[in-house]
Amino acid sequence: MTSYAATTASRATKPILYSTISSFRKFRRNVSPTQSIGFVPTMGALHEGHLSLVEKARHHNDIVIASVFVNPTQFGQGEDFDKYPRQLEQDSELLADYGVDHILAPSIDDMYGNHHATVVNVKGFDNIPEGLARPGHFQGVATIVTKLFNIVQPTNAYFGQKDAAQCVLIQRIVEDLNMDLTVVVMDTIRESDGLAKSSRNAYLTPIERQAAPVVYRSLQTAKQLFDQKPNASSAELVAATRSVLQSEPLVSEIQYISIDSKDTMQPVAQPKAGAIISLACKVGTVRLIDNIVL
Numbered sequence: 001m002t003s004y005a006a007t008t009a010s011r012a013t014k015p016i017l018y019s020t021i022s023s024f025r026k027f028r029r030n031v032s033p034t035q036s037i038g039f040v041p042t043m044g045a046l047h048e049g050h051l052s053l054v055e056k057a058r059h060h061n062d063i064v065i066a067s068v069f070v071n072p073t074q075f076g077q078g079e080d081f082d083k084y085p086r087q088l089e090q091d092s093e094l095l096a097d098y099g100v101d102h103i104l105a106p107s108i109d110d111m112y113g114n115h116h117a118t119v120v121n122v123k124g125f126d127n128i129p130e131g132l133a134r135p136g137h138f139q140g141v142a143t144i145v146t147k148l149f150n151i152v153q154p155t156n157a158y159f160g161q162k163d164a165a166q167c168v169l170i171q172r173i174v175e176d177l178n179m180d181l182t183v184v185v186m187d188t189i190r191e192s193d194g195l196a197k198s199s200r201n202a203y204l205t206p207i208e209r210q211a212a213p214v215v216y217r218s219l220q221t222a223k224q225l226f227d228q229k230p231n232a233s234s235a236e237l238v239a240a241t242r243s244v245l246q247s248e249p250l251v252s253e254i255q256y257i258s259i260d261s262k263d264t265m266q267p268v269a270q271p272k273a274g275a276i277i278s279l280a281c282k283v284g285t286v287r288l289i290d291n292i293v294l
């Protein structure tokens with residue numbers, strides 16, 4: 001990452017934290033239409049992946065807004081909603097260092113109330129591999145992101161390629177619902193050993209953490225095979241990826257390995273350059289996802 005944080009370490013103004021949608025709206029109504037707003041939605045527990053989005057937003061907008069909201073509707077039964085790390089104070093300090101102007105962190109009650117009945121459902125996403133692995137997840141994401149866009153009304157919104165299907169989903173919503181904003185997708189930020197940064201990496205035990213880079217290594221193996229043999233089928237590339245994952249005893253479950261169109265995230269049998277290979281697996285009990293572009 002570049003050194004924006006270092007140059008702003010002594011930034012005079014701290015971000016303003018809004019814990020209610022109505023207090024945020026009072027501020028938002030007074031923003032001049034000539035000012036651009038960069039928006040970074042997050043679930044908190046921030047790391048350099050999130051901060052790369054903030055950094056980009058800071059460089060390209062007059063005002064930068066981040067949201068911190070652990071959205072219950074995108075977690076399925078038995079998933080980690082309850083234990084998802086929550087550390088708003090520490091996140092606010094990081095966002096201050098990176099030059100964020102405003103933080104929206106509403107409660108679940110404020111966001112959903114008692115009578116919430118509207119959902120946003122983008123056709124097809126229940127049937128892609130990540131949608132099948134997490135039933136209801138994409139409806140939850142589509143609904144909360146639409147709500148956040150309505151509240152924040154950003155000029156530009158920033159998302160990470162690590163959640164590849166989420167990026168395609170959000171681009172679809174913006175186009176289909178004629179939203180007047182630009183979606184910017186940023187590369188996945190990795191640890192030095194290749195593991196994609198993720199808030200959920202904190203769940204890994206030290207020994208699982210040592211094993212976890214196998215995820216990225218397995219994807220790189222597929223990419224190398226594709227580079228050597230551009231007519232390789234998806235089945236061949238998936239088999240190569242699977243065999244690397246299976247060589248690591250701490251990989252306890254492979255949920256899917258899939259090669260998908262970059263525009264729709266629908267699986268393709270014969271990949272072309274630009275297709276995305278993505279996977280979800282468990283290292284110990286921790287579910288990790290990752291992808292790379294072929």
Ligand SMILES: Nc1ncnc2c1ncn2[C@@H]1O[C@H](COP(=O)(O)OP(=O)(O)OP(=O)(O)O)[C@@H](O)[C@H]1O
Nearest residue numbers: 042043044049159160162163188189197198199200
């Ligand atoms: N390593 C990363 N590089 C770039 N962007 C990232 C990275 N990790 C997360 N993001 C992006 O940050 C935004 C907020 O993601 P989120 O708060 O879910 O973080 P996360 O670390 O992916 O958490 P999780 O553990 O839930 O996967 C999303 O747009 C996501 O794609």
Ligand SMILES: CC(C)(CO)[C@@H](O)C(=O)[O-]
Nearest residue numbers: 041042043071141144163
């Ligand atoms: C976009 C998002 C903030 C919606 O809750 C979440 O899915 C995430 O953090 O990627």
Ligand code: BAL
Nearest residue numbers: 043074075137163166
């Ligand atoms: N990073 C995507 C949010 C989720 O896993 O629920």
